[in-house]
């Protein structure tokens with residue numbers, strides 16, 4: 105922790121922030137209330153705050169910019185804390201070069217082919233920011249916006265409500281989208297996310313969270329020794345642009361079979377054509393449980409060295425598992441080390457990529473009068 109803090113402060117000095125406004129400055133008080141501190145300022149002067157929360161042994165820091173989880177600390181089996189979420193120490197780094205570290209993703213998690221879809225006979229052209237495709241909501245997605253943050257305590261829970269309204273036509277999407285995302289830390293230390301949205305025109309929505317996990321601690325090396333299970337018998341194969349072909353392929357006998365715990369590294373070098381497109385695993389698993397009214401357990405990630413274990417439950421029908429393939433040694437993380445390929449992995453609960461163009465996939469359409477609601481719960485143990 106000392107090293108982390110020194111690095112953060114050194115980084116802050118370099119960009120002209122005072123120590124009091126540096127990323128590492130916010131600390132939860134322990135009395136349950138989220139604590140707010142200035143994290144930095146955007147080029148236009150907008151202040152960005154860091155909110156520190158602690159409950160049930162889990163410590164979370166969230167930025168008003170992008171709803172970003174800047175750090176998430178949990179104990180190992182001997183009670184030693186580590187930040188298990190990749191990120192940066194300064195706002196400037198998040199703005200300039202973040203590969204969605206810890207961010208809230210909207211309006212549409214993952215890719216929409218050619219950034220185009222047709223709904224009710226009208227074709228919409230979205231912001232294209234990934235080759236010819238639209239990724240994670242386009243060039244200025246929810247991850248690059250400042251959210252209104254309201255802290256709360258409710259019984260033994262503490263949390264933050266994040267609000268943002270996307271205007272009609274933003275990034276090409278139809279409809280004014282009123283979005284509310286609630287981050288709750290429960291007394292058991294679970295991190296629960298409840299997403300809600302309404303629209304005034306028919307549109308598509310697919311919100312998710314883009315935390316890069318490393319349960320041994322960010323900056324500790326790769327996640328290839330982590331053991332992972334995913335309760336899915338099928339996944340959606342992609343083309344060379346990482347757009348699903350529409351097929352639901354069976355996982356048995358392929359590197360995509362995580363029905364029983366297997367290390368992430370075990371099959372990552374198998375010469376399977378699907379592993380070449382995204383330089384590793386970067387696919388949507390069609391969860392066996394499908395879309396459910398209540399969150400159901402779908403994945404477990406465990407680091408054998410520390411014992412830290414993450415269990416994920418969701419209402420969503422899909423899980424995008426991305427093995428950190430595009431981390432290429434060009435970013436220095438919050439712990440002061442360089443991030444390389446596989447130093448973190450993402451488990452993004454969501455609807456399937458490119459659903460607006462895939463009639464056989466569960467629908468992502470939201471209409472006026474309906475409320476979009478999804479929930480994902482992250483539970484930690486060691």
Ligand code: GLA
Pocket residue numbers: 203204214239346382386387424426430450
């Ligand atoms: C998602 C995508 C990946 C990549 C990362 C961010 O997980 O599926 O292809 O874009 O986000 O780098």
